[in-house]
Amino acid sequence: QKEVEQDPGPLSVPEGAIVSLNCTYSNSAFQYFMWYRQYSRKGPELLMYTYSSGNKEDGRFTAQVDKSSKYISLFIRDSQPSDSATYLCAMGTGGGNKLTFGTGTQLKVEL
């Protein structure tokens, strides 16, 4: 079993739809949770981050963490074609330690 599981997709949605992306994990030591967006042949860019359990909202993006279920989500409202990318969840234990990534979900938002 992988330490972080993420459905690779691809996920195709119409413009304006609400997108739900999810990851599950097995390591209870993870405290820091991040979502990265990666466009083709580019490095990942940090989109959202949360510490421990809870919700965080930033514009059209909402990140949720449920540590009791070891489950994290990223919601994208009013999705746009420019949101088409691969979304990677990442987790860490803090203290400058390495991040563990999910496989990434490929999202395509169609006109």
Next chain:
Amino acid sequence: GAVVSQHPSWVICKSGTSVKIECRSLDFQATTMFWYRQFPKQSLMLMATSNEGSKATYEQGVEKDKFLINHASLTLSTLTVTSAHPEDSSFYICSARVEGNNYGYTFGSGTRLTVV
């Protein structure tokens, strides 16, 4: 702030030659940098953690003699792929962490290596 520059963005080399990839933190000092490898439609696989002034820590299964990492200053880490083979063709990405920021993992733009 917190920009990481990676160079080159792509490189083609012949089998048996060595290739050096540079990763620079432009506006901050990075005690720790990370090197990843990514295959098409797959996630980032951590190869090694690079620590300024000391030896890199390699992940299990990564050949340290093949993937040489040097972190000689607080703003520069290099990855040298030695005696490259076609199976080394991949997308290599570096990341640097902003000190004191548990979320501050900034990534370079990646290097596409093709070995022919």
